[in-house]
Amino acid sequence: MMKSPIFIAYSVLLLSLFTVHANNYDNSFSPKVKSSIENQKHIIPGRFLIEYTANDIHNDDIFDSLMNTYQTVSVGEAVTLSDGGHIRAVHNDNANEHDNFLQTLVDHQNVVAVYPVTYIARPASKSNGYFGQTSPETTKKIQAHSLTQVDQLHKEGWSGKGVRICVLDTGVDYLHPALGGGFGPGYKISFGADLVGDEYNPMAQNNTAPSDNIPPLDNCSKLNKEADGHGTHVVGIIAGNDTSKGFIGVSPDADIGVWRVFGCNGGSSSEIIMKAMVEAQKAKCDVINMSLGNGAPWAEQPHAAFAQKLAKQGISVVVSNGNNGESGAFTVTDPAGAHDALSVAAATNPNYLGSLFSIKTSTGKTYGPYSYQVAPEANDEFPDGDIVLGGASDTLSACESDTVNNNRNLKGKLALVKQGPCQITEQANRVAVAGAIGLVYFNTQANHLIRAPFINASIPIATISSVSGHHLMSILKNVDSNRDHVHIKFERDAFVFESATADSIAYFSSIGPTVELDMKPSFAAFGSDVYSTLPQYLGGWGTKSGTSMATPYVTGVVALMRQALAEKNLPLQTLHERLQNYGKILNAFKDKSSLLDSPLRQGAGLIQAYNAIKEPLHISPSYFSFNDTRAGLEYRSHSLKITNTGSKTVKYRVSCTASASISPYGSNNTDFRLVGYDSDKFYTDSVNVKVTVDQDSVELQPDESKQIIASVHIPVKYNANDQIMYGGFIQFEPIGTDAAQAHVPYFGVLGSLYDLPTFKTSELNIKNQQGRIYDHNDTFVFKLSDPSTGPNIGFHLMTPSRRFVIDLIDSNDNRIGYIVPTYNYAERSLNAMSTKELNPWTGKLIADDNIDSVPFIVSPGLYRIRWSALRMFGDIDKNEDWVVQTSCKLEIVA
Numbered sequence: 001m002m003k004s005p006i007f008i009a010y011s012v013l014l015l016s017l018f019t020v021h022a023n024n025y026d027n028s029f030s031p032k033v034k035s036s037i038e039n040q041k042h043i044i045p046g047r048f049l050i051e052y053t054a055n056d057i058h059n060d061d062i063f064d065s066l067m068n069t070y071q072t073v074s075v076g077e078a079v080t081l082s083d084g085g086h087i088r089a090v091h092n093d094n095a096n097e098h099d100n101f102l103q104t105l106v107d108h109q110n111v112v113a114v115y116p117v118t119y120i121a122r123p124a125s126k127s128n129g130y131f132g133q134t135s136p137e138t139t140k141k142i143q144a145h146s147l148t149q150v151d152q153l154h155k156e157g158w159s160g161k162g163v164r165i166c167v168l169d170t171g172v173d174y175l176h177p178a179l180g181g182g183f184g185p186g187y188k189i190s191f192g193a194d195l196v197g198d199e200y201n202p203m204a205q206n207n208t209a210p211s212d213n214i215p216p217l218d219n220c221s222k223l224n225k226e227a228d229g230h231g232t233h234v235v236g237i238i239a240g241n242d243t244s245k246g247f248i249g250v251s252p253d254a255d256i257g258v259w260r261v262f263g264c265n266g267g268s269s270s271e272i273i274m275k276a277m278v279e280a281q282k283a284k285c286d287v288i289n290m291s292l293g294n295g296a297p298w299a300e301q302p303h304a305a306f307a308q309k310l311a312k313q314g315i316s317v318v319v320s321n322g323n324n325g326e327s328g329a330f331t332v333t334d335p336a337g338a339h340d341a342l343s344v345a346a347a348t349n350p351n352y353l354g355s356l357f358s359i360k361t362s363t364g365k366t367y368g369p370y371s372y373q374v375a376p377e378a379n380d381e382f383p384d385g386d387i388v389l390g391g392a393s394d395t396l397s398a399c400e401s402d403t404v405n406n407n408r409n410l411k412g413k414l415a416l417v418k419q420g421p422c423q424i425t426e427q428a429n430r431v432a433v434a435g436a437i438g439l440v441y442f443n444t445q446a447n448h449l450i451r452a453p454f455i456n457a458s459i460p461i462a463t464i465s466s467v468s469g470h471h472l473m474s475i476l477k478n479v480d481s482n483r484d485h486v487h488i489k490f491e492r493d494a495f496v497f498e499s500a501t502a503d504s505i506a507y508f509s510s511i512g513p514t515v516e517l518d519m520k521p522s523f524a525a526f527g528s529d530v531y532s533t534l535p536q537y538l539g540g541w542g543t544k545s546g547t548s549m550a551t552p553y554v555t556g557v558v559a560l561m562r563q564a565l566a567e568k569n570l571p572l573q574t575l576h577e578r579l580q581n582y583g584k585i586l587n588a589f590k591d592k593s594s595l596l597d598s599p600l601r602q603g604a605g606l607i608q609a610y611n612a613i614k615e616p617l618h619i620s621p622s623y624f625s626f627n628d629t630r631a632g633l634e635y636r637s638h639s640l641k642i643t644n645t646g647s648k649t650v651k652y653r654v655s656c657t658a659s660a661s662i663s664p665y666g667s668n669n670t671d672f673r674l675v676g677y678d679s680d681k682f683y684t685d686s687v688n689v690k691v692t693v694d695q696d697s698v699e700l701q702p703d704e705s706k707q708i709i710a711s712v713h714i715p716v717k718y719n720a721n722d723q724i725m726y727g728g729f730i731q732f733e734p735i736g737t738d739a740a741q742a743h744v745p746y747f748g749v750l751g752s753l754y755d756l757p758t759f760k761t762s763e764l765n766i767k768n769q770q771g772r773i774y775d776h777n778d779t780f781v782f783k784l785s786d787p788s789t790g791p792n793i794g795f796h797l798m799t800p801s802r803r804f805v806i807d808l809i810d811s812n813d814n815r816i817g818y819i820v821p822t823y824n825y826a827e828r829s830l831n832a833m834s835t836k837e838l839n840p841w842t843g844k845l846i847a848d849d850n851i852d853s854v855p856f857i858v859s860p861g862l863y864r865i866r867w868s869a870l871r872m873f874g875d876i877d878k879n880e881d882w883v884v885q886t887s888c889k890l891e892i893v894a
């Protein structure tokens with residue numbers, strides 16, 4: 001799809017339209033088309049968000065002229081950003097006009113920037129099983145409200161009443177009994193709309209938007225592979241209610257509005273998300289939750305900028321921190337980059353759900369229990385019964401029809417089969433033909449269950465682990481099947497297992513800081529094996545893992561907080577700070593059990609809802625960054641304002657406790673490749689950094705505030721190449737009262753991001769089309785008349801860069817033209833191994849400072865290719881802040 005002629009025509013033109021003035025990167029270095037290497041891949045042709053200046057945001061002048069010039073243009077609704085600029089979506093669905101259309105936009109004097117509309121990936125979460133039947137005791141354990149203090153607030157009667165929560169997601173099955181059974185005034189889900197419809201495909205030109213006021217129902221089907229009930233699961237976490245199960249959401253009486261921004265399959269677009277954010281703003285939501293997650297960590301993307309604006313209007317914007325923690329530091333996702341958005345890390349639920357079965361032979365031997373999983377369409381009806389070997393005697397696979405058809409003893413039995421060369425469904429359908437009433441399936445390798453798929457088999461399927469499968473197989477092989485029966489009994493109720501990694505941050509939860517060294521995540525909530533509602537087409541109930549599951553929990557807590565503190569009329573910032581002041585600090589995972597985990601993994605810790613609302617002490621700011629060692633001294637001390645909001649005098653001991661440090665590149669950092677959190681080299685215990693406070697205790701009368709200064713003392717000697725990220729907590733321990741402890745997390749970097757290598761120089765190279773790399777002393781000969789002699793140009797960013805350019809220079813280092821004009825906000829690839837390549841260059845150049853210039857073909861001569869990227873925290877106006885590399889000689893002949 002990306003290779004359609006439309007896209008190619010478009011992308012060529014996009015490159016030709018950057019406005020770049022100046023030699024030597026001077027002040028006027030301000031391209032209008034904002035795009036990054038990352039989102040080039042996700043661009044939707046013919047659609048743009050334009051940012052423009054106007055007194056009247058409808059600025060008819062721009063839009064009238066567009067409509068007059070082009071027949072197929074449509075414009076979306078206007079949005080005002082926090083800095084006063086306006087944003088509006090414009091489309092031109094006529095592919096032949098895309099080039100001129102973009103040109104017209106860029107040329108308009110009131111248009112400040114043109115953002116291509118980008119593809120937004122479907123929110124990611126991992127399904128951990130379908131559990132229709134749970135007892136209230138089980139539900140209580142797995143919901144874990146006691147560990148976040150939400151149960152104490154429920155006991156006091158707080159339930160989110162009167163608070164409006166807006167959810168932008170895949171829609172919701174509001175017909176689910178636990179979600180109110182209906183939509184509209186008087187129902188739990190009382191407002192919102194479907195903005196996309198079931199068939200929505202953001203890359204298609206022919207989507208028909210649903211007419212207004214279609215409710216946001218998720219009525220997909222289990223045959224839609226990507227319809228996993230994400231929105232229904234998160235709405236259940238916020239506000240579900242099923243008394244027979246003992247299930248209760250965090251904020252069950254809140255008014256919920258849902259905007260459906262994903263169809264039954266596939267992603268969404270930045271335009272639809274912007275539209276939903278505007279609708280949510282109009283609907284006067286107190287809390288907005290959204291899934292954007294495009295992996296662009298810069299705060300200047302339009303939806304991140306708009307999220308920031310909503311936050312400034314007093315709306316709590318809660319976003320997930322991302323699921324890329326395995327890739328190590330710097331993995332927080334957009335729009336966690338919006339400074340005032342709350343970004344949520346996932347903690348491991350202390351318990352997880354499983355289903356168990358056990359075995360009894362007719363001679364009275366028993367085995368088990370083992371765990372199993374059923375596909376949702378089994379609807380808990382997986383039958384008990386006698387089990388027999390179901391496939392060929394050697395492979396135990398039922399992929400060959402004769403092996404099954406000859407197997408007469410399957411009638412009325414359950415069949416045990418092993419993964420084979422065909423699909424599970426096919427195996428199920430084959431044993432069904434032979435009369436089996438259910439399939440028990442195991443795979444060949446891993447020691448865990450494979451997930452029962454959403455499939456269309458004629459009999460129910462249960463999956464079991466490979467270990468259990470082999471055990472069961474040996475039992476069945478050793479019975480005399482003419483006399484003995486092996487009976488298998490499936491427990492209907494879900495069973496609770498204790499997690500070995502309870503109370504630590506989940507392995508997948510993304511790790512801060514942001515590329516600007518701001519501290520993210522904000523705090524954590526349970527995000528693994530979270531039990532909640534699923535659409536009824538997926539069986540109604542199940543568990544999922546992801547920071548997507550931790551986020552709605554916090555959304556619910558913010559609603560409780562807004563209700564409980566409504567009368568105090570506190571600024572939003574105070575509410576958010578209090579949530580951070582009272583988080584429960586978690587330990588680092590792995591063997592270092594007494595070591596506190598870094599704030600870059602847990603933020604301020606596991607959310608503690610009751611303390612955040614009830615405790616007297618308020619500390620502001622609620623976290624800070626000491627920045628890196630190159631940053632100015634102003635970052636070395638921070639002043640904290642502590643206020644007693646209670647009615648009694650309080651006294652606290654103040655101290656600093658270091659957490660685990662993070663070694664983002666491991667100890668051998670020759671190529672500065674990020675190491676994953678599970679690497680042995682990721683944590684280092686303690687580094688010689690001291691953080692001190694200027695008072696070791698503090699007493700406050702009611703309503704009194706005091707200042708405390710926290711300062712960092714950087715050791716004289718350290719290895720700046722290690723880029724160690726130290727961290728810790730300023731702790732406030734109550735003296736003589738039973739008040740709760742409060743704290744402020746901090747972190748900093750021993751080293752300078754500016755000094756990180758910007759390029760992997762060994763991968764800035766040119767290759768011929770046979771793959772030969774030309775090194776510096778070579779001369780590459782490119783015959784213009786023969787495109788197959790054109791060079792492939794490689795580049796590899798090792799750190800993100802705000803500006804990146806590839807140009808062609810002559811022997812006096814003068815620029816002849818751009819090969820790749822400025823990319824804004826180029827991202828480092830998380831996989832530091834991957835090299836990007838332009839394949840192959842055709843000799844086309846773009847003149848540097850003339851927006852109307854058409855691309856031209858280079859003249860024969862002797863040149864070099866030059867790569868230039870701005871260092872982290874670099875100043876675009878300073879030559880020395882750019883890293884510049886040149887290629888070998890490039891001889892261009894006619």
Ligand SMILES: *[C@@H]1O[C@H](CO)[C@@H](O)[C@H](O)[C@H]1NC(C)=O
Pocket residue numbers: 199204206207208
């Ligand atoms: C849109 O176009 C695609 C093919 O380009 C087609 O498969 C699909 O059915 C169309 N959808 C609508 C709603 O017309």
Ligand SMILES: *[C@@H]1O[C@H](CO)[C@@H](O)[C@H](O)[C@H]1NC(C)=O
Pocket residue numbers: 217219
């Ligand atoms: C859901 O979809 C099914 C068929 O796919 C349809 O029969 C049913 O009417 C739909 N339900 C609602 C409430 O739209």
Ligand SMILES: *[C@@H]1O[C@H](CO)[C@@H](O)[C@H](O)[C@H]1NC(C)=O
Pocket residue numbers: 159241242243252253
């Ligand atoms: C949950 O639903 C039950 C009825 O099914 C109702 O009595 C109860 O008030 C609801 N609880 C909340 C907190 O909304």
Ligand SMILES: *[C@@H]1O[C@H](CO)[C@@H](O)[C@H](O)[C@H]1NC(C)=O
Pocket residue numbers: 223456
């Ligand atoms: C599901 O099964 C029905 C009937 O066996 C068949 O017509 C349909 O194509 C199947 N769908 C899928 C997605 O396999």
Ligand SMILES: *[C@@H]1O[C@H](CO)[C@@H](O)[C@H](O)[C@H]1NC(C)=O
Pocket residue numbers: 516517518519625627628630631632873
């Ligand atoms: C860190 O310091 C740089 C200047 O070196 C500054 O641009 C950046 O905003 C600082 N980050 C934070 C979070 O304060």
Ligand SMILES: *[C@@H]1O[C@H](CO)[C@@H](O)[C@H](O)[C@H]1NC(C)=O
Pocket residue numbers: 123124167168169230231234235238289290291292293318319320321547548549551552553555
């Ligand atoms: C909330 O936002 C996150 C991403 O920021 C998303 O994954 C989740 O599904 C959203 N929905 C709800 C209801 O929390």
Ligand SMILES: *[C@@H]1O[C@H](CO)[C@@H](O)[C@H](O)[C@H]1NC(C)=O
Pocket residue numbers: 668669670
């Ligand atoms: C560091 O890594 C490089 C390249 O991966 C390797 O050649 C070198 O031996 C390593 N050094 C140490 C001390 O491990």
Ligand SMILES: *[C@@H]1O[C@H](CO)[C@@H](O)[C@H](O)[C@H]1NC(C)=O
Pocket residue numbers: 775776777
């Ligand atoms: C390139 O040539 C210089 C000078 O002749 C020599 O010192 C250098 O080693 C050569 N480099 C390569 C990669 O061959």
